[in-house]
Amino acid sequence: MTGLAPVVGVVGAAGAVGAAAVAELHRRGRHVLRLAGRRRAPLDALCHGLAATGGPPPTVEVLDINDTEALHRFCTGCDVVLNCAGPAYLVEDRVARAALASGADYVDAAGDDVLWEQVEALVARVPGRIAVISAGMMPGLSALLPRYLAATLSDRPRRLLGYLGGRDRFTATAAADYLRVGEGFGTAGAALTGGVRARQPLPTRTDAELPFFPELATAVPYLSTELERVARSLGVTDATWHSVFAGPHVAQVLRQPPAGVDAPEALRRAAELDAFGHATYQLIVVELTTVAGDAQTLVLRGDNASALTGAFAAVAVAALTEGTLAVGPHHAGEALDPRVAVDLLAGSAAVSDLTVFDGEAADVGGHVEEAL
Incomplete structure (x- = not known):
């Protein structure tokens, strides 16, 4: 990076995740922003909203990421390229290839094990570059927050x-x-017991009372490769993680997803039905228990997953441009300084609360009736 404000190019800037990341980067005011998206109108609307908050306006460009030459032109001159375009399984490393080949560092709001292998190979061929993937909610915050909580334990x-x-x-x-997400990223029903995967799969719980959640919900045990790495790094031998869904329609689609191309639309519609008449929310609850039996619980609250993902992607960009990351590839939640990253997150509009409690989650965060 030069002494000038770093130039950050955001691909997929007008999408739900991209817009949240852009808003956070603009609020911090430490970067020159270049925004790219498929259609001009949403980009102009995004910039119009940013103008009301002051600061230099971003430049915008209509971009089809399947146009390799246009993508390279957009990345050229950027210090960092942040990819928020999706679906991630279709985009793969397309934006990463253009960014790194153009001399920019790279951040991706998404990132599974397949993308990691692709980006790791790309960085090996371009010495001196930094690439950060999995700068989202899960993977991403799901690794950062356990690391932050562990740093508070004695x-x-x-x-x-x-x-x-x-x-x-x-x-x-x-x-x-x-x-x-399950393809190459983790296993539903799995958990760690005594440092190894449990022999018997854990059941999905329906209509369950879960700590800090304001209503009954479905809890699906899921052991990601990210969680396994974090558990090893922290010395944790027993680890259980749950994906949580409130409302019956999403849970039903996940139990019996329709075959083929209709499945994503069915899930989107189910979520709309579950959200109708309700305030949306996302919770991340992490409990760590020490070898001595002491426990602490961290709770992060936000309105929606897209905003939380965008906010963490912006934090990853800030960490990179401020020189806190070494050359090479990184998983955001496992590489960022957890104390610094959490401080930045706590000041984001995407996070409504981030609190650490003494005690187990079940004791300090019993079931609370939903306020309508």
Whole structure:
């Protein structure tokens, strides 16, 4: 980076995640923003909204990421390129290739194990570059928050318990990615017991009372490769994580997803039905218990997953441009300084509350009736 304000190009800037990331980067005012998207009108509307908050206006460009030459032209001159375009399984490393080949560092709001392998290979061929993937809610915050909580403990953690989800909408892109998240990223029903995967799959719980969640919900055990890495790094031997869905329609689609191309649209519509007449919300609840039996619980609240993902992607960009990351590839939630990242998140409009409690989640966050 030079002494001038870093130039950050955002691909997919007018989408739900991209717009949240752009708003956070603009609010911080430490970057020159270049925005790209498929259609001009949403980009202009985004810039119009930013103008009301002051600061230099971003430049905008209509861009088809399938146009390799146009994508390279957009990336050229950027210090960092942030990719918020999706679905991630279709975009893959297309934006990463253009960014790194153009001399820019790279941040991706998405990132599974397949993308990691692709980006790791790209960075190996371009010495001196930095690439950060999985700068989202899960993967991303689902790794950062356990690391942050562990840093507050006086003893080594032994057990990790987590819940992530709520009552929220799915964009078409997010629905498509979510239905493919299990492919190469983790295993439903799995958990760690004594440092190894449990022999018997854990059951999905329906109509369950979950700590800090304001209503009964469905909790699906899910062991991601991200959680396994974090557990090893923290010395945790027992780890159980749950994806949480409030409302009956999304849970039904996930139990019996329709075959083929209709599945993402079915999930999107189910989420709309579950959100109708309700305030949307997302919760991340992380409990760590030490070898001595002491426990602490972290709770993060936000209105929706897209905003939380965009906010964390912006934090990853800030960490990169401020020189806190070494050259090479990184998973955002596992590489960022957790204290610095959480401080930045706490000041974001996407986060309505971030609190650490003494005690187990079940004791300090009992079921609370939903306020309508």
